[in-house]
Amino acid sequence: xxxxxxxxxxxxxxxxxxxxxxxxxxxxxxxxxxxxxxxxxxxxxxxxxxxxxxxxxxxxxxxxxxxxxxxxxxxxxxxxxxxxxxxxxxxxxxxxxxxxxxxxxxxxxxxxxx
Amino acid sequence: xxxxxxxxxxxxxxxxxxxxxxxxxxxxxxxxxxxxxxxxxxxxxxxxxxxxxxxxxxxxxxxxxxxxxxxxxxxxxxxxxxxxxxxxxxxxxxxxxxxxxxxxxxxxxxxxxxxxxxxxxxxxxxxxxxxxxxxxxxxxxxxxxxxxxxxxxxxxxxxxxxxxxxxxxxxxxxxxxxxxxxxxxxxxxxxxxxxxxxxxxxxxxxxxxxxxxxxxxxxxxxxxxxxxxxxxxxxxxxxxxxxxxxxxxxxxxxxxxxxxxxxxxxxxxxxxxxxxxxxxxxxxxxxxxxxxxxxxxxxxxxxxxxxxxxxxxxxxxxxxxxxxxxxxxxxxxxxxxxxxxxxxxxxxxxxxxxxxxxxxxxxxxxxxxxxxxxxxxxxxxxxxxxxxxxxxxxxxxxxxxxxxxxxxxxxxxxx
Numbered sequence: 001x002x003x004x005x006x007x008x009x010x011x012x013x014x015x016x017x018x019x020x021x022x023x024x025x026x027x028x029x030x031x032x033x034x035x036x037x038x039x040x041x042x043x044x045x046x047x048x049x050x051x052x053x054x055x056x057x058x059x060x061x062x063x064x065x066x067x068x069x070x071x072x073x074x075x076x077x078x079x080x081x082x083x084x085x086x087x088x089x090x091x092x093x094x095x096x097x098x099x100x101x102x103x104x105x106x107x108x109x110x111x112x113x114x
Numbered sequence: 115x116x117x118x119x120x121x122x123x124x125x126x127x128x129x130x131x132x133x134x135x136x137x138x139x140x141x142x143x144x145x146x147x148x149x150x151x152x153x154x155x156x157x158x159x160x161x162x163x164x165x166x167x168x169x170x171x172x173x174x175x176x177x178x179x180x181x182x183x184x185x186x187x188x189x190x191x192x193x194x195x196x197x198x199x200x201x202x203x204x205x206x207x208x209x210x211x212x213x214x215x216x217x218x219x220x221x222x223x224x225x226x227x228x229x230x231x232x233x234x235x236x237x238x239x240x241x242x243x244x245x246x247x248x249x250x251x252x253x254x255x256x257x258x259x260x261x262x263x264x265x266x267x268x269x270x271x272x273x274x275x276x277x278x279x280x281x282x283x284x285x286x287x288x289x290x291x292x293x294x295x296x297x298x299x300x301x302x303x304x305x306x307x308x309x310x311x312x313x314x315x316x317x318x319x320x321x322x323x324x325x326x327x328x329x330x331x332x333x334x335x336x337x338x339x340x341x342x343x344x345x346x347x348x349x350x351x352x353x354x355x356x357x358x359x360x361x362x363x364x365x366x367x368x369x370x371x372x373x374x375x376x377x378x379x380x381x382x383x384x385x386x387x388x389x390x391x392x393x394x395x396x397x398x399x400x401x402x403x404x405x406x407x408x409x410x411x412x413x414x415x416x417x418x419x420x421x422x423x424x425x426x427x428x429x430x431x432x433x434x435x436x437x438x439x440x441x442x443x444x445x446x447x448x449x450x451x452x453x454x455x456x457x458x459x460x461x462x463x464x465x466x467x468x469x470x471x472x473x474x475x476x477x478x479x480x481x482x483x484x485x486x487x488x489x490x491x492x493x494x495x496x497x498x499x500x501x502x503x504x505x506x507x508x509x510x511x512x513x514x515x516x517x518x519x520x521x522x523x524x525x526x527x528x529x
Contacts, residue, residue: 022465024276034276034351036463061444061463062272062351079275079364081306083357096353103354105305106332 023047025067027080032064032096034078045093053093064096076101122485124256125191128216132256133188134419134484135162136248137435138241140194141181142167143208144201150230151196154237159495162248163241164434166499173202176377176393176504182208183378183415186215189435191248193217194240196233199225218244259293259384261484264413264421264436265365266299268406271426271443272350275361277459277472278424278443283367284473285422286386289480290369295381297416298366299389299409301331302402306356307363311388314371319512323374327390337397350426365424374513376506380417382514389416394507406431407498410438420483422476430454432496437489439479441472456490 022036023045039045043055045065053065064078070090075082084101094100125133140163142151148167155163166184168177185193185208193212197205205221212219220240227233265282267274286296304311308328312321343355352358372385381387391412392402403409410421410433420436423429426443428451442448445460452458456479461467483489 022463026276034272036276036465060272060349060351062276064351064353078357079360081310081356081360083306083360084354097351098348098353101353103356106355 023065026078029080030078031067031070031074031076032078032083033067035059035061035063035065037061051093057095059095066090066092066094066096068092070096075104119481119485121255121257122481124254124260124484125188126252126254127188127191129186131186131188132254132260133191134256134261134486135189135435135437136251137187137190138163138192138194138245138248139185139190139435140165140196140237140241141185141208142169143181143195143197143203143205144171145169146171146198146201147196147224150224150233150237153230153234154194154196154241157238158241158245161245163245164497164499166434166501167196168203168501170203170503171201173204174503174505176506177501178204178208179378180411180415180501182211183380183417184411184435185212185219186217187414187417187435189419191217191251192244193219194237194244195219195221196237197221197223199223218247256484257293258289258481261289261480262295262297262381262417262419263289263480264297264299264389264410264416264418265424266406266409266413266421267362267365267424268431269425269427269429270347270350270358270362272347272352273444273460273463274424274426275364276443277462277469278426278441278457279361279364281459281462281469281472281476282365282422282424282441284469285367285476285480286365287367287369288473288477290367290384290386293384295384295387295417297375297381297387297389297413297418299391299413300362301328301388301390301392302335303355303359303362304328305332306359310363311371314369316370316372317512317515320371320374320515323510323512324371324388327374327388327392330390330394331392331402334392334397334402338401365422373515374509375416376509377412377504378415379509387416389413390509393504395505399502399504402504404502405500407433407500408502410436411499411501420480420489422480424459428454430491430494430496431498432489432491432494434497434499437483438491438496439476439483439489440491441476454490454494 023033025033039055045053142148224233308325311324315321373387375389414436421438424441428447432438441457442455448458
């Protein structure tokens, strides 16, 4: 796991926000980034590798966004480790959660928690 | 860690073990004796007298071993056993095991001592006599390579894996490099981490034992129908058990794993150990951990002098016998409950500090606590304790490989 290599990238950029917004990619190989602050629709997030994503729904700190386009059925890495497979195509910057990601080891049989 | 003291004053027990607290344990041997034990302790609150015990009336060798380990724990200096009289607990065996450690021990049987009132009087008289002796007991000095530290998380949320857990993992790397014994657990939340666990083991045989421990936990959880994934995990941004597991697993850091323990196994030397708390054999004892306090008691049974406890939602628990240091994963919770929290790791989220800096703070607070500084939960009087039924097979030789020199991994990991 590469949590220790986390580099904090307050996504200010010009996403010229009045309030700095943040996310972090926990490992260089990760397919998702993690929000370090809660965000609202319309918020823009930027990063050092030309990331520029517009948020389309309210999301709490700790939720995930796709760091790149992910195909249906692809294994998704966080912390540099597989955390599940995509159940539909996911665009870069899109919210990644139970609606488009499921466990490889123990999928939820009856719906999703929460 | 140049600002961390190299050694500090400690309590020396007759068996040579060194403690960082000076506890007189009053132990009820069945729930029927619990009130009497609590009443014996009440007037001595804050003086080192603490209540622990086992509620069951039927014998269980795990429970006997747990109480024997806890009564001979280095933080414990004297023991009063309180028996109703007709329970099945082998009180003579426990008394003998404590006496063999050189600790003062006495058993009072309620049915033979005038019932509630007579037992409370006799118990308090013994405490009045023993507590001053305990305070005047032998002292020594102690250093990091003699310290055993446990870690667990409770009330986790989506921030735990970003801040407090990896900070504890990094602190464990630093503490192991200083020679301490560090213990992590929660195999039920290591599904998906088996390959990495096995690869970190210092021997291939230990790697297979670690893998088997997680597989046992997964089997046990499935048989219990235990959804190790709650609504609060999902609303906090966690999607799968693998993801939740990796966050919990980050408390172990990235160093080599030197052994696999079961409750009451004490690490014989410094290093990083996984504690397997899932019972062996058929599923018959209910949930492996009905709450965080069961896990804390098991870490302490392995000799943990103190406990690092990460929390996102905000747990308040402490423990009997060993102090609990709370590391809060986000600053919102910290602001709401700062009296209960020793360290605010949430500052990492805002970029105000780093995982490394919080890890160093954890090491400093660990040493200060070892040197006698009370933690928040100690200051608030928390002394939670719980013990239930379980059964374990002894760990095999593969779980305790011979000494393997530590790799210089801390330097390699420096950011």
